[in-house]
Amino acid sequence: MITQIKTYYLSALITICFSTFTIAQQGTVVVNEDPSIPKLLEIKKDINKDDNNSDRYKIQIYSGSVSKAESTKSKFDNSIGIWKSQLTFESPDYKVWVGNFRTRLEAERALLDVQKKFKDAFIFKPKKD
Numbered sequence: 001m002i003t004q005i006k007t008y009y010l011s012a013l014i015t016i017c018f019s020t021f022t023i024a025q026q027g028t029v030v031v032n033e034d035p036s037i038p039k040l041l042e043i044k045k046d047i048n049k050d051d052n053n054s055d056r057y058k059i060q061i062y063s064g065s066v067s068k069a070e071s072t073k074s075k076f077d078n079s080i081g082i083w084k085s086q087l088t089f090e091s092p093d094y095k096v097w098v099g100n101f102r103t104r105l106e107a108e109r110a111l112l113d114v115q116k117k118f119k120d121a122f123i124f125k126p127k128k129d
Contacts, residue, residue: 057107057125061085061118062096069094072118079117083110097126 062072069087073096076085083099098114098121101107107123114121 055125057099057101057104057123059083059098059101059107059111059114059121059123060095061098061114061121063093066094069096072096076114076118080114082113 061076062069073085073087076096076098085096085098088095088097099107099110101110104123111121111123
């Protein structure tokens with residue numbers, strides 16, 4: 001039994017000694033990218049900034065009076081606030097819209113989170129002007 005313990009400690013000592021002598025690999029990485037990629041990324045950012053893109057989905061969380069709409073927007077911004085909210089007016093009601101989703105699936109995933117606090121929320125596509 002004592003020989004087993006000695007063997008165990010000896011193997012542990014040898015392992016520790018050899019592990020201190022290991023050296024990590026070193027190298028350099030060179031990335032070759034097309035010069036037009038940064039320009040395309042800037043164009044994409046400009047397109048994404050356009051909130052008036054009516055081909056996208058939004059979630060409506062409230063429709064009614066201006067005071068209640070403002071408080072609902074504030075409640076959303078303070079509680080969930082992951083997506084941008086906006087207060088709009090469509091006669092005769094003020095509405096609180098959330099997000100600017102490219103696909104219905106993306107909007108449905110967000111709707112699951114939104115409906116936890118705003119039960120009457122639903123997905124829609126704004127009318128084109």
